Amino acid sequence: MRLHRNLCFSVIDGLTLIFNEGHYADKVIQQLLKRDKRWGARDRAFVAETTYDIVRWKRLYAEIAEVKEPFNRDNLWRLFAVWATLKGIKLPDWKYFEETPTRKIKGRFDELSKIRKFKESIPDWMDALGEKELGNSLWTKEINALNEQAEVVLRVNTLKTTKEKLQAELFDLDIESDFLPDYPHALKLKERANVFTTEAFKNGLFEVQDASSQLVAQFLNVQPGMRVVDTCAGAGGKTLHIASLMENKGQIIALDIYENKLHELKRRAKRNGAHNIEPRVIDSTKVIKKLYDKADRVLIDAPCSGLGVLRRNPDAKWKLQPEFIEDIKKTQQELLQQYSRMVKVGGQLVYATCSVLPSENQEQVHKFLASDSGKSFTFIKENKVLAHKSGFDGFYMALLERKQ
Incomplete structure (x- = not known):
């Protein structure tokens, strides 16, 4: 492979925004790909995949290159040189690559690959948490799978x-x-x-939509003609799937606290020909209370750490903080307590996350079932989807039914 200067410069500019200014990788790449209308599919793929690759392996490459954040442009070129060397790409005769220690890079890679937190390029706290929750062997397999590029x-x-x-x-x-x-x-x-x-x-x-994510709507057991509430609908990936399973019959109430996401859902629903979706912004507790005891099915696709979807969001490894996970677990339990009240007697509830941590998943369900609100529910089944077994994103879903 021959490296082209303008494509490499785009990658470096993108990494500056992601690493030093905290921009989201997917948004940065969208902007980069609009830079030059003359770029063909191969050029665009190079920019997107190289940027994502260096983001994914940031810790490993920085350790090999012996550079620390915040990265200046010379540091970023050193990360790029590590990436290219490990990919077996011949470095051109540019000033940025002068004195690149090719043999030392390969030696350092072999040495660091014996230590999981460097090999899988993750923060210390994330490695410790994964091992604590899943055990050494399972976490090693799972984080390895979560570092693979997601398929379309x-x-x-x-x-x-x-x-x-x-x-x-x-x-x-x-x-x-x-x-x-x-x-x-x-x-x-x-x-x-x-x-x-x-x-x-x-x-x-x-x-x-990832294959694991597609399992959630099916898990909800919807039938045409039902009233279904998607409580954390966002831009509606799962809402639209539910609409197709219901054959446009019945009612889907799509709730979210972010109005802009529901606008996006409306646009997507129109394109999909889904006519039974009613978006409602949660701007007060009244919106929730009006639905108490009214729904045949309720989906709580809860906000979570997102550790199950690192393959498609590798920059989340660097943005995520342990305090956020502790806070989000409180939110998850609050949502279960509050939104479960929308399920009518005989109705069913699915609690789902795109996390692989038991503390966000089955432990939350057990805690809910042991509470006063959960006593009227029975546990039907759960599905723990691990990336290293499925080949797709890590997910969790539990089906509960409200008793007579």
Whole structure:
């Protein structure tokens, strides 16, 4: 591979924004890809994947390069040189790469790869927490899987098409995909592709949604004609899936505290042809109280550490703090206590997170069931999805039913 100066400069500019100014990696990359209209698919892929790679392995590369944050531009070029050397890419004769100790880089990599927190490039506290909660062996396998690049998985919108028809339509655009056993609405792309520019996407035939995330709506056991409340709907990935499973019949009330996210949901629902979704902003407790004892199904897709989705959000490793996890666990229990009251007798509730930590998952469910609010619920089943076993994101979901 030959390195091109303007592409490398873009990567360095992106890393400056992510590491030194705290910008989100996905937003930075979106901006970088608009820089030069002449860039082809390969150029854009290089910028996006190299930036994500250096973000993912920041701690390991910084340790090898012997640089510390905040990184100046020379430091960032040293990180880049480590990345290129470990990828087997010949460094060009540029001033940024003068005196790059290629052999020393490889030696340091071999040495540091024996220590998990460096090998997997994670903060000390995260390594300690993962081991404490999952045990040494399980955490080692899981954090290794969470450092792999996420594959592109689509969820077919069955309100508009079938899996077979969508696969054929994409094949005509040279986008090949595979069916996934056990994921009835999923297509996995054989190679990464910008599917957002396709007519199929613009016409609402699919959404991009990880296979593990697609399990949640199915876990909710929805039927056409029900009243369903999605309590933390956000921009509506799971809400839209629920709408397709309900065949546009019945009512889905999509709640969130952020109005801008619900605006995005409205836009996506229109594109998807989902007409039974009613977004409501949680601007007071009245919004919640009006729904007490009214819902056949309630989904609490709770805010969490996001440790299960590090493959697609590698910068979260550096933004996340242990105090945040402690605070979010209090929020998770509050949501269970409050939102469970929307479930009517005989109705069901799903509590879900994109975390792999038992303290955010089954321990929260056990705590809720032991409380006064939880005494009217019975535990039906749970699904602990680990990335190293599934090959997709880490997720948790528990199904509870309100007793007669």
